[in-house]
Amino acid sequence: MEEASVTPMMAQYLEIKQGYPDALLFYRMGDFYEMFFDDAVAASAALDIALTKRGKHAGDDIPMCGVPVHAAEGYLLTLIRKGFRVAVGEQLESPQEAKKRGSKSVVKRDVVRLVTPGTLTEESLLEARRHNYLAALGQVRDNWALAWADISTGAFHVMPLGRARIGAELARLGPSEVLASDGVAETLREVLTDLGLDPTTLGAASFDSSAAEARLASLFKVQSLAGFGTFERAELSAMGALVDYLDITQKGRLPILRPPRQEQVSRILQIDAATRRNLELTESLQGGRAGSLLSVIDMTVTSAGARLLERRVASPSRDLEVINERLEAVNWGVEGPIAGNLRDALKSVPDVDRALSRLGLDRGGPRDLAAVRTALAQAGLIADRLTGEGLPDLITRSVAALTGQEDLLGLLDAALVAEPGLRVSDGGFVATGHDPALDEARTLRDEGRGVIARMQGEYAQETGVSSLKIKHNNVLGYFIETTALHAEKMFALSERFIHRQTTANQVRFTTVELSDMERRILNAGNEALEIERRIYEELRQAVLSAAPVLSELALGLAEIDLSLALAELARQRDWCRPKVDNSRAFGITGGRHPVVEAALAASGTPFIANDCDLSAEGQAAAVTLLTGPNMAGKSTYLRQNALIALLAQMGSYVPAQTAHVGLVSQIFSRVGASDDLARGRSTFMVEMVETAAILNQADDRALVILDEIGRGTATYDGLSIAWATLEHLQAVNRVRGLFATHYHELTTLAGKLDGVSNATVAVKEWDNEVIFLHEVHAGAADRSYGVQVAQLAGLPAPVITRARAVLDALEKGERERATPKALIDDLPLFSAAARAPEPVVSQETSAVEEKLREILPDNLSPRDALQALYDLKDLLD
Numbered sequence: 001m002e003e004a005s006v007t008p009m010m011a012q013y014l015e016i017k018q019g020y021p022d023a024l025l026f027y028r029m030g031d032f033y034e035m036f037f038d039d040a041v042a043a044s045a046a047l048d049i050a051l052t053k054r055g056k057h058a059g060d061d062i063p064m065c066g067v068p069v070h071a072a073e074g075y076l077l078t079l080i081r082k083g084f085r086v087a088v089g090e091q092l093e094s095p096q097e098a099k100k101r102g103s104k105s106v107v108k109r110d111v112v113r114l115v116t117p118g119t120l121t122e123e124s125l126l127e128a129r130r131h132n133y134l135a136a137l138g139q140v141r142d143n144w145a146l147a148w149a150d151i152s153t154g155a156f157h158v159m160p161l162g163r164a165r166i167g168a169e170l171a172r173l174g175p176s177e178v179l180a181s182d183g184v185a186e187t188l189r190e191v192l193t194d195l196g197l198d199p200t201t202l203g204a205a206s207f208d209s210s211a212a213e214a215r216l217a218s219l220f221k222v223q224s225l226a227g228f229g230t231f232e233r234a235e236l237s238a239m240g241a242l243v244d245y246l247d248i249t250q251k252g253r254l255p256i257l258r259p260p261r262q263e264q265v266s267r268i269l270q271i272d273a274a275t276r277r278n279l280e281l282t283e284s285l286q287g288g289r290a291g292s293l294l295s296v297i298d299m300t301v302t303s304a305g306a307r308l309l310e311r312r313v314a315s316p317s318r319d320l321e322v323i324n325e326r327l328e329a330v331n332w333g334v335e336g337p338i339a340g341n342l343r344d345a346l347k348s349v350p351d352v353d354r355a356l357s358r359l360g361l362d363r364g365g366p367r368d369l370a371a372v373r374t375a376l377a378q379a380g381l382i383a384d385r386l387t388g389e390g391l392p393d394l395i396t397r398s399v400a401a402l403t404g405q406e407d408l409l410g411l412l413d414a415a416l417v418a419e420p421g422l423r424v425s426d427g428g429f430v431a432t433g434h435d436p437a438l439d440e441a442r443t444l445r446d447e448g449r450g451v452i453a454r455m456q457g458e459y460a461q462e463t464g465v466s467s468l469k470i471k472h473n474n475v476l477g478y479f480i481e482t483t484a485l486h487a488e489k490m491f492a493l494s495e496r497f498i499h500r501q502t503t504a505n506q507v508r509f510t511t512v513e514l515s516d517m518e519r520r521i522l523n524a525g526n527e528a529l530e531i532e533r534r535i536y537e538e539l540r541q542a543v544l545s546a547a548p549v550l551s552e553l554a555l556g557l558a559e560i561d562l563s564l565a566l567a568e569l570a571r572q573r574d575w576c577r578p579k580v581d582n583s584r585a586f587g588i589t590g591g592r593h594p595v596v597e598a599a600l601a602a603s604g605t606p607f608i609a610n611d612c613d614l615s616a617e618g619q620a621a622a623v624t625l626l627t628g629p630n631m632a633g634k635s636t637y638l639r640q641n642a643l644i645a646l647l648a649q650m651g652s653y654v655p656a657q658t659a660h661v662g663l664v665s666q667i668f669s670r671v672g673a674s675d676d677l678a679r680g681r682s683t684f685m686v687e688m689v690e691t692a693a694i695l696n697q698a699d700d701r702a703l704v705i706l707d708e709i710g711r712g713t714a715t716y717d718g719l720s721i722a723w724a725t726l727e728h729l730q731a732v733n734r735v736r737g738l739f740a741t742h743y744h745e746l747t748t749l750a751g752k753l754d755g756v757s758n759a760t761v762a763v764k765e766w767d768n769e770v771i772f773l774h775e776v777h778a779g780a781a782d783r784s785y786g787v788q789v790a791q792l793a794g795l796p797a798p799v800i801t802r803a804r805a806v807l808d809a810l811e812k813g814e815r816e817r818a819t820p821k822a823l824i825d826d827l828p829l830f831s832a833a834a835r836a837p838e839p840v841v842s843q844e845t846s847a848v849e850e851k852l853r854e855i856l857p858d859n860l861s862p863r864d865a866l867q868a869l870y871d872l873k874d875l876l877d
């Protein structure tokens with residue numbers, strides 16, 4: 001039988017591996033984690049390490065690779081980033097212990113942890129300034145819910161929501177891992193794929209809402225969850241699955257989680273996934289943080305403050321009270337004279353949340369205890385400076401959370417040395433004077449070392465071998481070493497000097513005395529370590545029992561850090577406090593785009609500030625149609641106004657001279673025809689799907705910015721769609737919005753539709769070239785300047801000249817046959833698409849014009865376009 005050829009160790013490996021078919025198994029062998037079979041092939045490729053062989057299985061070589069334990073974290077990080085999950089299988093006993101059970105026994109091993117992207121806790125695997133969320137989707141009949149947790153900080157939230165909002169909420173959170181049942185994963189496949197999420201599927205039992213209740217109650221050690229809120233079954237299902245998964249991955253060792261906080265969709269400014277991408281809130285379109293809004297406004301000095309800012313940017317509020325309270329706190333920072341040195345004090349506050357998380361999972365060490373100590377001490381200092389009247393409510397509440405842990409601080413301070421090491425097993429972190437028994441053991445150990453030094457002198461004298469040394473290694477312990485040359489003298493005294501070992505050049509001896517001393521040193525050393533271990537555990541428990549208070553303290557510090565950071569930002573960049581109220585106003589003077597402004601500043605170019613008025617009367621819409629040449633700054637203007645609304649509602653000052661923002665419920669931002677081939681949809685299809693979402697969802701408090709909608713199709717189709725979209729937004733959705741377009745025909749709607757006005761970005765024409773002024777004015781642009789921009793872009797001169805001629809002809813034809821005005825008067829509202837007029841051309845058409853008329857640029861591949869250009873040239877000649 002094949003079985004017979006399987007070694008006991010391989011049999012153990014295969015048995016463990018069976019439980020983790022979807023993960024790489026790190027199988028601990030001494031100082032290495034080894035991987036075998038397919039795991040080894042995959043891991044060696046992913047890590048770029050050597051693939052070797054070890055023995056045979058069923059007649060074939062077993063592929064193998066390994067990573068040293070001390071460097072395992074780095075390899076883990078790479079594997080997790082590349083989408084693997086790793087089951088860490090440890091030795092649960094020493095080889096000596098295994099031997100006691102029989103000479104052939106294999107060391108007991110089992111998986112102690114499943115490392116997945118959503119369950120990381122190690123400092124080196126996490127980004128300090130970002131959350132690492134694990135999310136779970138729950139569905140019970142027609143009800144849906146999303147639960148999410150960051151086990152590295154203890155944050156735990158849940159939210160009931162409609163199925164249609166799932167994509168938007170997941171985009172807001174940006175989880176590293178999403179849990180779903182098979183059914184849910186299938187139902188939401190498209191939504192999840194769009195967001196680049198590949199769900200981890202769990203069995204139905206994990207999502208059972210009745211079991212969830214019991215699981216949660218036991219986790220939080222309460223009889224019932226009623227104290228945390230009333231939860232729908234879908235919410236329980238999502239939370240239960242999340243906790244179950246933590247149990248599976250952490251092997252029963254549950255992290256510290258705060259009681260679940262219930263969030264409501266209606267309290268958050270809604271921003272869908274496409275808008276988020278588009279406005280580049282936390283990531284730029286190129287990917288990565290650089291160039292995002294977050295990257296230019298983050299002036300926080302603590303990691304927890306940075307994470308809070310990320311949460312705020314991702315989820316601005318819709319609650320006036322909350323917004324104004326935050327603005328008050330920023331205002332205090334702007335005006336307060338003490339902000340500067342407070343920020344210095346904050347700089348040395350360690351990351352309490354993450355230290356707590358590691359301590360909770362028993363993955364921490366003395367340094368995490370020290371982090372808590374430093375945080376408590378700094379919190380005390382900060383609280384001392386923030387006493388007295390006149391503090392805004394938010395700050396008063398935050399300060400209140402900073403004090404009251406003086407006993408814990410006292411304990412940690414007395415127990416720990418100034419700079420403790422990373423690992424408990426290294427010892428040396430408990431301060432002298434804290435524990436008499438420890439001090440005694442340490443003295444014994446250290447004196448023993450002194451005694452050994454003395455013994456070396458005595459032995460040298462006794463034997464007459466002055467070069468003799470007492471050394472130590474892990475195999476022999478302490479031993480006396482001499483060169484082969486002098487060994488004779490020692491052998492002569494063999495009564496006293498017992499031979500242990502002869503190496504190439506050295507001979508080693510011991511004495512009864514030395515062995516005895518060694519035992520005493522070892523015992524004292526072990527005893528000291530044992531005591532330190534016990535003290536560590538006591539301190540850890542003391543910290544953990546204060547965990548809820550420490551979480552509040554961490555949040556308080558983060559809140560103060562963020563308020564001061566936003567104040568600093570406002571001061572440095574000259575931002576203003578927005579007026580946010582319940583009206584439907586939207587009035588900005590001197591508005592700027594924070595990211596573009598920062599980019600221009602780097603090259604010394606000034607940013608031109610612009611006003612924007614989208615204040616709506618009563619229930620009416622307020623839409624501005626923005627026309628102007630390419631490159632004039634339309635997109636920048638559109639986005640800057642959306643960002644100002646968003647910043648105001650997250651409770652920040654805004655890049656403007658004045659800003660009045662009537663509460664916005666949703667922000668929608670769309671850009672016509674951006675390539676999305678990765679998702680396998682035509683660009684135009686994406687544009688239309690996204691436009692449909694706006695028309696179906698926007699309410700009368702929505703702020704909508706549309707950038708060249710309709711541009712992805714043939715001109716008249718595009719114009720018709722843009723036209724009908726604008727009418728719908730005005731009459732049905734009644735939004736406040738900005739609509740940038742190249743279809744000048746649309747500008748005549750300003751006179752016809754209530755609340756629709758025109759604006760244009762000014763340019764100067766000089767010597768047949770355009771100069772961009774980037775100033776937005778009332779009124780409509782008369783032309784596109786597309787040819788001039790093409791010239792700026794370096795199109796060959798003959799092409800430009802020819803394009804000018806064609807353009808003149810087209811415009812002349814248009815003037816003679818049908819003016820845009822006449823064209824528009826013919827079109828009844830809402831039916832623009834039905835009667836798109838014939839394209840107009842001059843009466844005497846040349847062959848070139850004839851040919852040009854046939855060309856539909858939007859239907860051409862670049863190759864065909866080039867060919868068409870050649871054909872045109874030929875016709876001309």
Ligand SMILES: Nc1ncnc2c1ncn2[C@@H]1O[C@H](COP(=O)(O)OP(=O)(O)OP(=O)(O)O)[C@@H](O)[C@H]1O
Nearest residue numbers: 606607608609629630631632633634635636637774
């Ligand atoms: N207010 C401004 N002040 C100074 N420079 C600006 C301003 N707005 C835009 N710019 C500069 O002009 C460039 C083009 O801006 P933007 O992309 O907004 O133009 P656009 O009109 O949308 O062009 P297109 O129609 O081709 O998309 C920006 O990258 C920026 O460098």
